[in-house]
Amino acid sequence: MSQKNDVALDLEDIQSGALHERPSPYVGAYLLLRIDEREAGRELVRRLITIVDSGVPSDDPAHDAWITVGFTYNGLRALGVPQESLDSFAPEFREGMAARATHLGDVGESAPEHWEQPFGSPDVHVAISTISPDAARLETIVEKARRAHQELPGITVLWRQDCYQLPTGRTSFGFKDGIGQPSVEGSGRPSTNPLDPPLKAGEIILGYPDETGELPPMPTPDVLGRNGTYVVLRKLHTKVAAYRQYLRAKAADRREEALLGAKMVGRWQSGAPLALSPEKDDPELGADPRRNNHYRYGDDPRGFKCPVGAHARRANPRDALDDDGSTNVRLHRMIRRGTSYGPELPDGVLEDDGADRGIIFVFAGAHIKRQFEFVKTQWLNDGIFIGAPEEADPLVGVPGHSNDFTIAQRPIRRRLHDVPPFVVTRGGEYFFAPSLSAMRWMAELP
Structure with a gap:
């Protein structure tokens, strides 16, 4: 389906993070900084302007890396x-993620009192993301970021997290990630699902009409809000050994183990979706970006191919809710970037080695509440919308609560009881990624 773009995004003014497709494979680093002196902070912003990348598409293989910067309310x-x-900023952004933890389901071992420092504290002021195709070029770009804050005694680096994406594109759970990203009108990047037209630009970038046809609420003055976006960053520890042990205990053999894992996620480990290959893995399909996102769920309302409670289907129900008529799924789409951290647990190992491993999730969008927070609370944590109020997402779950998971099959459905959550929140923050012109405005404040 060809889609005419009605909006021309000001790509030269928009930071690259929300729109740019990362190279694959890649390595990266996230830095959190504190501003101790106002003038040092403004000098930091002036220096960052010269190295932050814009959203102008670049397919230049010689491009060293990409830097994106965001600021908390504090x-x-x-x-x-x-x-x-x-x-004038969104109330959720002003409150911060830690203050909204109970609402988000970050309780028990995922509660802010257990978060990794400095997450959840008022000390987190600036986040810098660096992504590069290889380690050598990453260190070059990290050095650029370091030079931006070095010799500024009023700036303190609080935290660094190195991360990576493997050539396979798989996460610590073993599943190919990064499939199903929406395209954005005016970005110049086509949709990976021909059945889905690009999202209206205002769903991701402030200052443009969104899917309702209206302009989203925007920080003032115009120069501060326009071409910016909200960014959600979360560090999630994954209990890989516990996940493997659970599959092993519930499956009769390795084949059933792989199928059960696919039913929980909604895809096979190769990335092949159950909606297109429900009986067995199809690595060729999983590796083909022209096909592995080209599907909907409307022909599978009861979930015989892909369970209605599977992780991928919960996070993006596609057309599965069309009969309901009350939920426009496009209002809850966002840009999602998942990046692995920590050492991989070798294949076949069922015992936890004590290493910290998991995923740094970054979400970008114009509406924190109806995008990230809605999906997290209404679709992942709750099962009302799929007719199973007691069932939460089988991977993420809600810490401290055992969970059921239903697999539709004939003649009798299968229901798994006491599925423990396999993900623990280690920390998170809400950021605002301003435009380049907004950064210049901030740097020159009187």
Whole structure:
């Protein structure tokens, strides 16, 4: 399906992070900084402007890396952004993720009191993301970021997390990730699902009409809000050994083990979706970006091919809710970037080696509440929308609660009881990634 773009995005003013497809494979690093002195913070912003990448598409293999920067509410306040402007940001952003942890289901071992420092503290002001095709070029770009804050005694680096994507594109659970990203109108990047037209630009970038036809609420003044986006960063520890043990205990053999894992995720490990290959894995399909996202769920309303409670189907129900008429799935789409951290647990190992491994998840969109928070609370944590109120997402779950998971099959469905959560929140923050012109405005505040 060809799709005419009605909007011309100001790509030269938009940071690359929300729109740019990362290279594969890649390595990266996330840095969290604190601003101790206002003028040092503004000098940091001035220096970052020269190295932050814009959203202009680049397929140049010689491109060293990509840098994206975001600021928390406390970070903007530390820079001296006027209170009138601070008050114009979304309430969820102003409150911060830690204050909304109970609402998000970050309780028990995922509660903020157990988070890795400095997450959840007022000290987190700036996040810098660096992504590069290889380690040598990554260190070059990290050095650029380091030079931006070195010799600034009023800036403190609080945290660094190295991350990577393997050539296979798989996460610590062994499943290919990064499939199913929406395209954005005006970005110049086509949709990977020909059945889905690009999202209206205002769903991701502020200052443009969204799927409702309206302009999303935007921070003021115009120069501060326009071409910016909200960014959600979460560090999630994955209990890989426990996940493998659970599959082994519930499956009769290795083949059933692979099928059960696919039923919980909604895809085979290769990336082949159950909606297109319900009986067996199809690595060729999984590796083909022209086909592995080209499907819907409308022809499988009861979930015989892909369970209605599978992780991927919960996170993006596609057309499965069309009969309901009350939920426009496109209002809850966002850009999602998953990046692995920590050493892989070798294939076949069932015992936990004590290493910290997992995923750094980054979500970008214009609406924190109806995008990230809605999906997390209504679709992942709750099962009401699929007619199973007691069933949460079989991978993420809700810490401290055992969970059921239903697999539709004939003649009798299979129901797994007491599925433990296999993911623990180690920390997270809400950021605002301003436009390049907004960064210049911030740097020159009186």
